Amino acid sequence: MIIANVAAALPGERDFHLVDILVKEGKIAWIKEAGSFQRDSRLANEYAAEEMLDAKGLLAFPGAIDPHVHFDEPGFTHREDFLHGSAEAARGGVTTVIDMPCTSIPPVTTPHALEGKLSIVGDRALVDYAFFGGINGTMLPEEIPDVVQSLANRVVGFKCYFISGMDTFPAVNDTQFAAAAEACAKEGRPLLLHAEDSNVIAEASQERQSLRGSQAPSWADYYTSRPMEAEIAAVHKALKLAGQYTKYLHIVHVGTGKAAIAASEKGASCETCAHYLAFDETDFARFGAALKTAPPVKSPEQKAILWRLLAEGRLSFVASDHAGAPEYEKFTDNPLTAYGGIPGTGTLFPYLLSEGLFAKRLSLECFLEATSGGAARRYGLWQGKGSLMPGKDADFVLVDPDHTTYLDPSHMMSKSSITPFAGMRLSGRIEGTFVRGSCVYASVRLAAALCHQANPAFSNEVGMILAKPGFGKFLTWGYR
């Protein structure tokens, strides 16, 4: 296949380059100046039989990598599963997802559990995927090195919690965390941490409760009981416990700019999520449960710090923390018991494209790091994924910069569509998401040009899924 006349976001470049891209057997074979194909009769003869897509007027980005999703399968599929989650990912320009170990049953803490999960989701994924392994409070510290070693070849990192709301995946204590940091360093895998300090949260919760008395809990009770101090304290504790291994430490979903600064100064990496960039605690009055995540969004000031850190390259990348839930779990009439999590894999790339790149908050280089390059590097996928380069997988998103995207929940393909991004209008529209050279998602316009059959389960007036369930490929560390 040849993508002709496309304005491509190439690695290390400050601006788009008008190029032709040849895709062969799922890989990018070459990238040449636009017109090369039509001008050069030798090339034209050689590739006469290739399918050609004239992408004049469109932008090509590397496929987004969403390195933090909860697709909940097997075990919690009333909230999400791999088929719906990966359809929504493809709709949003995501070509690779990395799934968390804690929200499936059994959790991914043994090779047996991992292979069991793989045998189920392998037939369902529409985009490429990798897994994290899990370390939790049920493990003896002396067992942790064996857990890490037994899974290291099949996962791209390990996840643990300092505070957990899940009975099936309890938080680690200090000894377990220190053992995990050492074991991950030994195997060369990042250790991911949900960094909120449980003591700070317990104290803040008690304080709120005594203030509230017999009154019903409000949204302010929720977000003030998980204050920014909880994230800052947890990051400091993690840095201390990780000792010489801080460069293996990765702090997930940071909502507090100050916590990200503390982590990055000591060599740990951090991610934030689109919701921490888009919203702050003043938005709870408007959105309620549709905005509930853990940690909660913070003050407008912390949000501004996160944008600045992202623009300076001090946040490694942005993830979705995709974690949808049905209405009966979200809308419980009690902010403290409503499910914490929002489906975000489909809004991540469109949001950052519009409010980061097009709004000029992020340079092109920063945008590429935030959406694909940073995660590919951190999780051992860089040789095969994460940028538009010959030899890598042909994972790319075609965007029409002259159209807008209206974030209509009825267009979402995930099981849940309860999201604070609903109703936003963004610059740019995704025309196609390609994984290893195959069009997985196409807008109505592109699908007509490609003459492809849609999967009727995932089709609406804007676009459709063209890939078959099981097309997604399982990736491990060092994938090329």
Ligand SMILES: [Zn+2]
């Ligand atoms: Zn998460």
